[in-house]
Amino acid sequence: MRTFALLAVILFSGLWPVAALWAFELNPKEVSAAVENGELVVRRLSDGQEVERLKVSKVSKGDRFFHWTEAKNQSRWVAQGYLDRGEMDFLSTPSGTKQVYGPGFYVSTDPLDSKSYGPKGVYADAPQDFYLLEASLRNVPDAAMKGTHEVLKSAGVMGNRATDTWRVFFDEYAVSSLKPTDANAIMDTLYRSNTALDSRRLEALLEISPLKPHPLLAKHFPAVQKTLLGAALNPEEETQLYDQLFNGGKNRLREELIPYLPAEKVQRYRLTKALDAKNEIQALITLDQDLGGLQFDPRIREASPAFADILEGKELSPAARKKLWSDLTRGNLITQLNAKVETPALRRLSEEFRPELQEFFREAKTRGELADSALVAKARQ
Structure with missing residues (x-):
């Protein structure tokens, strides 16, 4: 039986090389694995001989991951506070072409780039350091997937990289504390990663929950931050904000900020x-x-x-x-x-x-x- 045969095919997404595509299987009865110097070292159980090295990357404790889903899933996961083993086992079982990067629980380091998959979000902060395989598992034979996951998890590898931002977890411990995604959690993440908050992202935040003052808003939308805090705007800020709110059709930002704006100034501008x-x-x-x-x-x-x-x-x-x-x-x-x-x-x-x-x-x-x-x-x- 072929234990593993490597097919190193590098895929590209824009300029980013997506994780290598490996055609292999790891049989826990034949091999063991351990992370050594940033690589997953695979050895035969029979003689301890090293047979392969696979690239891995480290996830640090506190790294945040986001998942978007239907409201019923969010409610269930938030109520129990985690993704249980039974559900993770189900998601980690091969089930067809929808699992583009291999079976498992799909998450993203970007709070919003997978929002099209559902109106409600959950996020998890890594409970400890662990590893990701820098490869997609989609070409692992279905019958060998469970054993391959077993070997990887024994080495502290809880998932694999899919794209620049997407990850696929197959160990429930990686998402052992799920919380509901709100605008504040997203802004915290963008702020920590020094990611700009543009108008598109701001509009997406408004679809999720009411805005609250945040250093990220102060940096990229100072007039919005001041308005939420009840602070006075200078004439230039006031004009720019009112132009943004009242030129064109109705928008969510307008609905969000109207309660904070002086009625007489709104009428004067709009008149x-x-x-x-x-x-x-x-x-x-x-x-x-x-x-x-x-x-x-x-x-x-x-x-x-x-x-x-x-x-x-x-x-x-x-x-x-x-x-x-x-x-x-x-x-x-x-x-x-x-x-x-x-x-x-x-x-x-x-x-x-x-x-x-x-x-x-x-x-x-x-x-x-x-x-x-x-x-x-x-x-x-």
């Missing part, structure tokens, strides 16, 4: 942008909904005297009323308004234009169109 829009009345009413109610500002009267009268509760002149209704019906603004958001200005508009809005709804219903909106719903009451 300036709204007044630059081609359709000012549409921009003003949309902003009124987004903010849950606009506070009066002299610039609003300059842009739309009629809408300013609505905000201040003043009576509209016939000409102003006609102009405002024309503005409301232009570009289907009425139907675009969110029916779930009601502000004082929208209530006043619904009351002011009740007859017109009811007729608008009847005509839309006759045409078989959906015409419910914040204004229409209020006028129909």
